[in-house]
Amino acid sequence: MEKLFITGIGTDVGKTLVSAILTEALQADYWKPVQAGLEPTTDAATVRSLVQNQVSRFWPERHRLQLPASPHAAAAAEGITLHPADFQLPETTNHLLVEGAGGLLVPLAPGFLIADLAQQFALNVVVVSRNYLGSINHTLLTLEALQARGLRVRGLVFNGEPTPATEDFISEHTGVPLMPRLLPEPAVSVEVVSRYAAEFRQWFNR
């Protein structure tokens, strides 16, 4: 069974889109442990709206925080402090995807980072790297931080305009496995997710 933690090189890089694609590809369960920002929608609701299979289960967030901010700040604004002991991996016999919030070193509380959650659950990691000027550095820093923590990279997903100079350097410098890449889509839809899911399914079955 694949038990995967979806992180990225920052916020808004496409973790939720990749989560939807992987959820559909593997008919996996999906869990967003901490949702910071509830309007206009949540990541779990987005993934649910983009997948069609009837197998996936959507596990409830452990913390739903109003403020679209860093989780440590969103929690503080509600007068609460998140603790590692709050979080237990959903007990499922299915594949499971766990989506972080923002990038790998985003704080959940003082001394408690998103990376600690991936470590606590001993999950393999999928890294989403959106293409922008500066993304090489952000990607290499993320991969180095994962390596320093002994977290295994299951695959790296490039998202955006194909940029060989960027992608080739990251791939050759780190040797991480590359998953299928995402192109800029005019709109994100069930059809788009279904098309990529077929590609990712092949990647897992290769």
Ligand SMILES: Nc1ncnc2c1ncn2[C@@H]1O[C@H](COP(=O)(O)OP(=O)(O)OP(=O)(O)O)[C@@H](O)[C@H]1O
């Ligand atoms: N390849 C793409 N083509 C078109 N739109 C995209 C693509 N990748 C991401 N987007 C859009 O960019 C926005 C941010 O993506 P997404 O919500 O997946 O980011 P995220 O990394 O999950 O952010 P967060 O840290 O808030 O969880 C969304 O509106 C999403 O639909």
Ligand SMILES: C[C@H](N)[C@H](N)CCCCCC(=O)O
């Ligand atoms: C609100 C946003 N969409 C994410 N859920 C949280 C992003 C936290 C980023 C914190 C940071 O790296 O400065």
Ligand SMILES: [Mg+2]
């Ligand atoms: Mg997201």
